[in-house]
Amino acid sequence: MQWTGSFIPTLREAPADAEAASHKLLVRGGYIRQLHSGHYSLLPLGLRVHAKVESVVRQGMEEIGAQEFLLPAMHPAWLWQRTDRWDTMGPEMFRLQDRKQADLALAMTHEEAFTQIFCEISSYRSLPQIWYQIQWKFRDEPRPKSGLLRVREFAMKDSYSFDLDDEGLDRSFNAHYEAYSRTFKRLSLDAIAVEASSGAMGGTASVEFVVPSAIGEDDIVRCKECGYAANVERATSKAVSPPAEDTVNTTSDEPIPFPTPGVRTIADLEKFKGGAPAYRQIKTMAMMLDGELTLALLRGDHQLNLQKLSDTTGASDIRPATSEETLQKLGAHPGSLGPVGVTEHPIIADLVLQSQSGLTTGANKDDLHYSQVDMSRDVKVSQWVDLRSVDHGEPCVHCGAPLEMLRCIETGHIFKLGRRYAEAFGATLLDDKGVEQTITMGSYGIGIGRAVAAIAEIHHDERGLTWPTRVAPYEVVITVTNISDRNTMEAAERIYEDLQNAGVEVLIDDRDVRAGVKFADAELIGIPWRITVGRDIAQGEVELIERATGKLEKIPVVNISHYTAGRIASQLKASQTIR
C-alpha cells in the first residue's frame, strides 16, 4: 500500500478526553475515531489489526475442531423469554420494536440462539460439537470508558460446546482453556488464567483470562509460590489468626449484655472500655437480598465481598438495609446490630467465624452490645460460606505464601454452563442406550476489540505503538527519505515490489514530506519493521530498523527484501506454532 492516497489520519496531539494509553495512541495513530460514547469507528489501519486478531483467534478455535457460524445480531423477544433472560438481563440489553410492535433485542450474547439451533441434533453420535462465531455484541454499559476497552458495541468471538455428560464438558472446557492460553500467547499477551465468578451466566465453573495492566477493571489475587490465581470476586485466603497470646475467656454460659453508649462502629468498640479488638467482634451486616432481610456475619476486621454473597444466595438485587428497615425488623439502628437470638431472618456467616467463641457483637438494641458470644451456642446460622474479601499479603490457601493483588484487563472468559440452557430449550438427545438425555453446555468468549486495546496497552512506548508482527496493520514500512531523488525512489519501489512478491504486507511512505515527519509517523503507528531508503543508497545500502527494540542494521539493497521477508516469516512462524 502506498501512503499517498491512504487514509491514515495521524494526530500530533491526543484528544483531551482520552486517558488510557491505548485510547490515545489508537486515535493519534489513525486507527479509530469515536462516533459517540462507547461506539468507535475502525479506520483502515484499525480494521487491519482487528482482522489480524480475529485470524489468530480463529486459528485457536479451528485447532480444537470448532466450526464457524454467523448468527443474527437482532433477536426476537421470545428467544430470550425461553430462558427468562429477557427479564433478568435488565437495562443492559438494548431493546427495540419493529413496525408490528414486536419486541426485539440486540444480542449481548448467543447462548439462546445457538442452543435453539442445536435442538436439530437428536443423537449422541453427533457429539461433541463446538460452535463459534465472531459477531457484534451490544451491551448498554452504564459507563463506557478507555477507548476500545469498554464499549457498547464490539466484536466478540463466542463459542459454545455441547456434550452429553460432565466428562465431555470437562474435555470441551479444557480444550478451550488450552486454546485460549495459546491464543493470548500468539497475541503477545501474558494472560493469567484465574478462577472467576460466573455472574449472570450461571453455571458451575468459570475461568477468566486477564492481562495485568493498571488501566484494567478487574482485581485478581495471585500466589507467586504455587500459582494460585483468582478474581477477588472469588478468591480465598487463610485468615490471619488472632494473636496467640490473646486468650479467650469463655467462662460465661450465655452472652453478657453491656451498655455501649455512642458506639456505632467496629473501631468505636475497639476503643471503648470493656470493648474488644476487631478480630474478636462479629460484624453484622443487614442486607436486603431481593427484598428479604438477611444477616451477613463476618469477623470484625474483615470486609464483605458482595459478589460472593450474590453467588451463594443467587440474589440479583443486593443492598444494605436502611436504618429504618433495621430498626423495624431487628429493633436497632446499624451500629448495634447482632445475630444473637435472631431466628426470623436468614443468617449467612463467614467460615472464619465457625465455632468461634468469646465474641462481642451488637444486641439489637441501640447502645447495647453482648460479650461472650459463642457462635455455635448463641447464633442460629443458616449457611456457612466464604463471604470475606481477600486482602493483599494474606496467606495463600494452598501454600501459605503471601498473596499479591494485580489490576487486570479481562480479555477472555470461559464458563461451564451445565444444563440450564439445554433444559430451557429442550435440547435432549438419545444416548447409546436409547435413553433421552439433556445435554450440557459451555460458553466461551474473547473480546476482539478489547484484545486490540490490550495489546496496544502493553506494546507501546513514548513514541507510539509497537505492534507485534502477527497483529500489525502492515509488517514493513518503507520510508523514502527523499522521493524526488530518482535513485532513492527507484530503489524503494524495487524493494516494495520484491517484498510484495514475497507475500509481505508493506506500506511505502511515498509522501512528499520531510524525513522527520515520516519517521515520527512510522513510529507512531507502530509498524514492526522499517526500511529506510536514503543517504546510504549511494553505497548500495539501506537501513532496517526493528520498531520494538530500535535495533538498526545496514543491509545491502540487493539483500534487503529477502532478508526482511525472512525475519518476518520466522516471527510469524514462531507465533503460528506456539503450543
Place this chain on the structure above:
RNA sequence: CGGGACGUGGCGCAGUUUGGUAGCGUGCCUGCUUUGGGAGCAGGAGGCCGCCGGUUCAAAUCCGGCCGUCCCGACCA
C-alpha cells in the same frame, strides 16, 4: 444512579471574572527556499462559540432549561 470536570475551525488551547469586530498553536491549501528526526518565510481557506429560551441597544461571555463527552464511585459475563 451519586460526585467532579468540560463543551470555542480537524486536534490542542486562550478569551467568559468585568457583555461591545472570535483569537493563538498545530494541521490544511498556494508559492519560494530547505531536505535523515514533526523546517523557514510569505500569502490563504476553514468556526451554527453544544442546543433551546431569557435578560440587554448588544451575549462565546449574564440567567434558566436541556443535550453531549470524559474522570471517580455504584453497577456490569
